[in-house]
Amino acid sequence: MTEQLQRKRAPRNTLNPELIVRTALELMDAEGVDSFGMRGLAKRLGVGPMALYTYFRGRDELLDAVRDHAMALNPIQLGGDTWQERVRLTCRGIRGMMLAHPCLVQLFTARPLAGHEVPHAVEALLSMLRAAGFDRDAAARAYLTLFNHVLGVAAWEVQLSRQLADREGRRQLRETMDSLSRARYPTLVDLVPELNRSNGDAQYEFGLDLLITGLERVLAQREAGPGAP
Amino acid sequence: MTEQLQRKRAPRNTLNPELIVRTALELMDAEGVDSFGMRGLAKRLGVGPMALYTYFRGRDELLDAVRDHAMALNPIQLGGDTWQERVRLTCRGIRGMMLAHPCLVQLFTARPLAGHEVPHAVEALLSMLRAAGFDRDAAARAYLTLFNHVLGVAAWEVQLSRQLADREGRRQLRETMDSLSRARYPTLVDLVPELNRSNGDAQYEFGLDLLITGLERVLAQREAGPGAP
DNA sequence: ACCTGAACACCGTTCAAGT
DNA sequence: ACCTGAACACCGTTCAAGT
Numbered sequence: 001m002t003e004q005l006q007r008k009r010a011p012r013n014t015l016n017p018e019l020i021v022r023t024a025l026e027l028m029d030a031e032g033v034d035s036f037g038m039r040g041l042a043k044r045l046g047v048g049p050m051a052l053y054t055y056f057r058g059r060d061e062l063l064d065a066v067r068d069h070a071m072a073l074n075p076i077q078l079g080g081d082t083w084q085e086r087v088r089l090t091c092r093g094i095r096g097m098m099l100a101h102p103c104l105v106q107l108f109t110a111r112p113l114a115g116h117e118v119p120h121a122v123e124a125l126l127s128m129l130r131a132a133g134f135d136r137d138a139a140a141r142a143y144l145t146l147f148n149h150v151l152g153v154a155a156w157e158v159q160l161s162r163q164l165a166d167r168e169g170r171r172q173l174r175e176t177m178d179s180l181s182r183a184r185y186p187t188l189v190d191l192v193p194e195l196n197r198s199n200g201d202a203q204y205e206f207g208l209d210l211l212i213t214g215l216e217r218v219l220a221q222r223e224a225g226p227g228a229p
Numbered sequence: 230m231t232e233q234l235q236r237k238r239a240p241r242n243t244l245n246p247e248l249i250v251r252t253a254l255e256l257m258d259a260e261g262v263d264s265f266g267m268r269g270l271a272k273r274l275g276v277g278p279m280a281l282y283t284y285f286r287g288r289d290e291l292l293d294a295v296r297d298h299a300m301a302l303n304p305i306q307l308g309g310d311t312w313q314e315r316v317r318l319t320c321r322g323i324r325g326m327m328l329a330h331p332c333l334v335q336l337f338t339a340r341p342l343a344g345h346e347v348p349h350a351v352e353a354l355l356s357m358l359r360a361a362g363f364d365r366d367a368a369a370r371a372y373l374t375l376f377n378h379v380l381g382v383a384a385w386e387v388q389l390s391r392q393l394a395d396r397e398g399r400r401q402l403r404e405t406m407d408s409l410s411r412a413r414y415p416t417l418v419d420l421v422p423e424l425n426r427s428n429g430d431a432q433y434e435f436g437l438d439l440l441i442t443g444l445e446r447v448l449a450q451r452e453a454g455p456g457a458p
Numbered sequence: 459a460c461c462t463g464a465a466c467a468c469c470g471t472t473c474a475a476g477t
Numbered sequence: 478a479c480c481t482g483a484a485c486a487c488c489g490t491t492c493a494a495g496t
Binding site for chain 3: 242243244276277278279280283284
């Protein structure tokens with residue numbers, strides 16, 4: 001046995017950036033970004049808290065590294081014949097990325113576009129919108145709207161599933177629903193089943209359909225614009 | 230002078246729930262929810278940290294109270310002739326509420342619909358969608374999509390303005406923009422001005438127009454649906 | 459009831475030190 | 478270079494106590 005070498009303290013070269021990032025990603029996906037801490041990560045890795053600071057300047061830098069790593073794991077694939085299909089496929093890729101690693105939605109909302117992996121998806125969306133005929137402003141705004149929808153639906157899903165994960169969360173949710181006054185909020189109380197049942201995929205597709213329909217109209221008006229009154 | 234009474238310690242009945250909530254709201258709007266702490270609030274109020282626990286069970290309960298209070302300050306007004314106008318006006322009301330108190334967007338994303346003020350806006354949107362002719366599922370999904378858009382655009386705005394507030398944030402943002410490779414991301418680099426200039430109101434209106442256009446089509450298809458192939 | 463003070467169990471991070 | 482240990486300046490919250 002090599003017990004003597006691994007025993008007790010001073011475990012040599014057990015750490016490296018990738019191992020740290022991978023373990024941090026696991027912890028964040030499991031417990032959420034808020035619950036993630038340097039000390040907890042260090043304990044999980046079997047080292048002292050300060051060992052991590054050899055590889056990362058601090059918590060924020062580690063968060064960025066985790067986000068880039070998670071995004072690189074699920075590269076979005078491009079394709080599609082029409083611009084509608086291309087937009088759908090890219091958005092679906094971004095959505096898949098976020099669902100594969102739920103902590104991504106929190107990391108996105110916490111910090112704006114930093115890091116090196118975000119621009120890839122952005123470039124893809126912007127270029128296909130421009131190629132479809134949207135002008136500079138419309139392309140920028142369309143991209144922001146689309147990304148916002150993907151992020152928002154994923155955030156809702158992740159948060160809901162996290163809340164439903166433990167007893168206390170379920171109790172709290174049920175209490176909120178039960179406390180709604182049917183006299184004051186008849187429509188809301190009536191639609192509680194639909195609001196809860198509204199699972200991620202259906203909700204995502206519904207909103208994306210609305211946006212693409214709207215974008216088609218923007219494009220049609222722009223093409224007919226200069227010629228018509 | 231009444232110096233003797235107010236001096237040093239034991240300041241009698243200086244605290245009450247409303248004062249606490251109002252002060253907490255100010256702090257959150259100014260510094261952000263993450264930076265807000267019970268100890269800082271207590272110091273601001275000139276009391277010990279534990280004085281707050283006489284009125285609120287803990288930090289989370291106080292956050293909920295602050296959200297309810299902020300929402301009650303800007304009640305959304307209803308009106309409009311067509312369902313499109315009604316939806317626009319209600320969404321604009323929700324947006325105004327969030328812009329008046331930026332911490333609201335963080336409080337919304339942190340916890341789902343708890344509290345007593347959220348349901349009012351939800352009921353308003355759901356009932357006008359139902360009255361417009363949307364079925365139960367479509368009304369629920371349309372509401373979620375609309376609310377998500379309003380929340381997302383506001384969150385983007387708030388976060389950006391907070392980042393632009395201090396020197397370090399501006400430097401970091403500029404660094405991110407400058408580090409983008411024009412060779413890899415030509416469209417993105419080209420549209421950086423449009424993406425940054427894309428201010429809140431224009432971005433908000435753009436996305437809302439897309440959604441309403443999409444909803445009009447859903448409604449048209451539903452009305453023509455049972456009769457047409 | 460209303461507020462205080464000390465204390466507990468946490469944080470992220472700095473500093474000096476070990477190998 | 479790579480990791481440790483003690484320590485600092487923070488948290489939210491519990492507990493016992495004061496008035």
